[in-house]
Amino acid sequence: MANWDWQVFCKDTIDGEVVANCWGSGKEITYLHWMIEAWGWTVAVSLVGLVIALVVGSLVGVMRTLPNSPWLVRFGNAWVELFRNIPLLVQVFLWYFVLPKMIPVMKGFPPFVLVVCALGFFTSARIAEQVRSGIQALPRGQRYAAMAVGFTTFQSYRYVILPMAYRIIFPPLISESMNIFKNSAVAFAVSIPVLAQFYLQAGEETGAQVEMFVGVTALYIVSALAVNRIMTAIEKRLRIPGFVAPGGTGGH
Amino acid sequence: MKKHLLVMAIAAIGASGVYAQDADALAKIKSSGVVNLGVRDSSGLGFTVGGGKYVGFHTEMAERIVNDLSKQLGKPLKINYQVITSQNRVPLVQNGTIDFECGSTTNNAARQKDAGFAYTTFVDEVRIATKANSGIKSIQDLNGKTIVTTTGTTSVQHMRRHERAEKVDFKVVQGKDHADSFLLLESGRADAFVMDGSILAANIAKAKNPKDFAIVGEAISFEPIACMLNKDDPKLKQALNDSIKRQIKDGSLAKLYDKWFIQPIPPNNTSLNMPLNESTKAAWANPNDKPAEAYSSKLLSK
Numbered sequence: 001m002a003n004w005d006w007q008v009f010c011k012d013t014i015d016g017e018v019v020a021n022c023w024g025s026g027k028e029i030t031y032l033h034w035m036i037e038a039w040g041w042t043v044a045v046s047l048v049g050l051v052i053a054l055v056v057g058s059l060v061g062v063m064r065t066l067p068n069s070p071w072l073v074r075f076g077n078a079w080v081e082l083f084r085n086i087p088l089l090v091q092v093f094l095w096y097f098v099l100p101k102m103i104p105v106m107k108g109f110p111p112f113v114l115v116v117c118a119l120g121f122f123t124s125a126r127i128a129e130q131v132r133s134g135i136q137a138l139p140r141g142q143r144y145a146a147m148a149v150g151f152t153t154f155q156s157y158r159y160v161i162l163p164m165a166y167r168i169i170f171p172p173l174i175s176e177s178m179n180i181f182k183n184s185a186v187a188f189a190v191s192i193p194v195l196a197q198f199y200l201q202a203g204e205e206t207g208a209q210v211e212m213f214v215g216v217t218a219l220y221i222v223s224a225l226a227v228n229r230i231m232t233a234i235e236k237r238l239r240i241p242g243f244v245a246p247g248g249t250g251g252h
Numbered sequence: 253m254k255k256h257l258l259v260m261a262i263a264a265i266g267a268s269g270v271y272a273q274d275a276d277a278l279a280k281i282k283s284s285g286v287v288n289l290g291v292r293d294s295s296g297l298g299f300t301v302g303g304g305k306y307v308g309f310h311t312e313m314a315e316r317i318v319n320d321l322s323k324q325l326g327k328p329l330k331i332n333y334q335v336i337t338s339q340n341r342v343p344l345v346q347n348g349t350i351d352f353e354c355g356s357t358t359n360n361a362a363r364q365k366d367a368g369f370a371y372t373t374f375v376d377e378v379r380i381a382t383k384a385n386s387g388i389k390s391i392q393d394l395n396g397k398t399i400v401t402t403t404g405t406t407s408v409q410h411m412r413r414h415e416r417a418e419k420v421d422f423k424v425v426q427g428k429d430h431a432d433s434f435l436l437l438e439s440g441r442a443d444a445f446v447m448d449g450s451i452l453a454a455n456i457a458k459a460k461n462p463k464d465f466a467i468v469g470e471a472i473s474f475e476p477i478a479c480m481l482n483k484d485d486p487k488l489k490q491a492l493n494d495s496i497k498r499q500i501k502d503g504s505l506a507k508l509y510d511k512w513f514i515q516p517i518p519p520n521n522t523s524l525n526m527p528l529n530e531s532t533k534a535a536w537a538n539p540n541d542k543p544a545e546a547y548s549s550k551l552l553s554k
Binding site: 013014015027028097100101107111188189190191193197200201203204205206207209 | 338339342343362363365366400403404405406408409412413415416425426427428432435436439440441
């Protein structure tokens with residue numbers, strides 16, 4: 001342990017000299033600078049993927065519980081089964097190499113968009129499943145009550161069902177948001193310079209595998225933990241006393 | 253609590269570093285009768301033809317080294333082939349999963365901190381592969397283009413150096429492995445693939461239409477390729493070096509080179525057409541384990 005060399009992060013990526021400000025300037029950057037840039041890619045891929053996953057996942061999840069729309073329900077089920085049953089890495093390759101061959105327009109899409117779609121849709125299937133279970137966990141009386149006061153289907157979801165359902169599924173949504181951060185490492189497979197890629201390349205260049213590994217791990221922990229804290233804070237703010245018990249005993 | 257875990261994790265990593273001391277692979281090989289040989293599955297110097305069969309210049313050379321080891325130990329040896337990648341090869345020789353590997357590992361100063369190297373048996377030249385109709389002829393033509401190299405190799409650093417020295421500006425993407433990098437070139441996501449010449453030649457030979465690709469430009473840098481083994485195993489290193497010297501001396505290595513780089517090779521029965529370069533000839537004339545840095549200084553003085 002004594003021979004760990006933390007100075008390696010302050011080294012220039014071209015000539016390997018230690019730079020005084022540990023950051024570099026212009027095109028001559030240090031490994032620290034590079035690592036933070038890689039972190040930026042990881043955060044960007046994860047956050048955009050998370051937004052897609054939440055929006056699409058909610059839509060599909062709601063679709064699967066709609067009364068009197070069997071085709072929408074079937075479409076939702078098919079969506080979930082399709083994206084849940086293909087390994088994430090395979091999905092990333094499909095988006096990156098196979099789809100652009102079938103749909104020529106997609107050749108012009110930047111890799112970032114394709115990876116974010118892959119990650120977002122994969123996670124959307126999981127979120128859809130959670131939204132559906134949240135809605136189905138509500139007593140039927142809630143839906144009937146909404147119908148009894150004359151709400152349309154949209155209104156009953158908007159004002160009665162979803163506000164309750166989201167509160168029930170918030171804890172698994174937190175896990176899902178942390179998962180997408182960790183899953184974002186697959187973007188490396190299609191050449192997005194995320195943290196995982198930085199580790200492999202910088203470790204090889206400097207011979208300081210362990211130092212790079214520790215730095216990258218620390219950044220992953222920081223990002224996943226930050227997401228966890230933010231989501232937990234939101235959960236606390238949204239909590240309705242007497243509805244979902246804080247200990248996770250569920251129900252109402 | 254979290255701090256506690258981190259400390260434990262760090263201690264575990266530290267402990268595994270200590271574990272790597274005083275290796276003696278020869279004794280292990282002698283008692284088990286098995287050599288764990290690291291081989292590559294998609295590189296010019298070692299690749300697979302499917303069905304768990306590994307071939308190539310360095311793979312076959314390694315098999316001959318194992319023959320010599322077997323004579324030295326007075327015991328028939330079985331080879332257990334283990335596929336390695338650019339990323340896992342150093343940890344695998346460090347922890348003893350493989351006894352040594354002969355693939356396409358560059359002997360450089362950074363790696364010498366972690367691993368030992370036998371005599372250099374091939375000096376590769378880093379070149380540019382591109383679509384034959386791309387109009388790219390040299391490194392200057394790469395201005396504004398996207399180039400791909402493979403993660404965990406030294407080519408990226410060379411490109412960064414050239415970018416600064418020759419005032420060209422290009423975007424670098426990094427493939428997961430050589431096959432992936434070549435796929436990026438083939439699918440048009442990258443304009444050029446910068447990598448060791450032998451790797452480029454092998455990937456082009458394997459392509460659907462080898463004629464669509466060309467290797468252009470002068471050598472960007474020199475990569476002495478050698479078999480890699482545990483840093484703290486002088487006995488095995490001596491045995492490898494003895495075998496390599498024998499193969500150079502009796503001309504069998506030159507014949508092997510001819511077989512893999514001039515003659516048509518599997519899987520497509522195409523030839524790589526890569527005559528022995530001057531740097532490799534020099535390395536064979538004076539067997540040495542000098543790192544790549546010793547070569548690049550020669551390049552700069554030219």
